Amino acid sequence: MNDGAVALPWLVIREDDNGNRYRVGRYATEDEANKTVDSLSDSGHKQLYWVERVGQTAY
Numbered sequence: 001m002n003d004g005a006v007a008l009p010w011l012v013i014r015e016d017d018n019g020n021r022y023r024v025g026r027y028a029t030e031d032e033a034n035k036t037v038d039s040l041s042d043s044g045h046k047q048l049y050w051v052e053r054v055g056q057t058a059y
Contacts, residue, residue, distance in 0.1 A: 008054075009026075010026065010032065010054070012027070012049060012050070013052055015049075016047055030053075
């Protein structure tokens with residue numbers, strides 16, 4: 001059995017206008033996660049999206 005944190009170590013995080021943070025998805029590669037961020041950022045929503053590695057904390 002695979003540990004999800006190992007198989008999908010890259011997270012896409014969204015922060016809304018009120019400072020609430022949500023995990024959008026988990027990805028196998030940083031490139032996949034960055035493509036998702038690019039796609040979501042281009043959609044017209046004025047939310048903040050970024051990529052984190054599992055276990056990493058953004059401040």
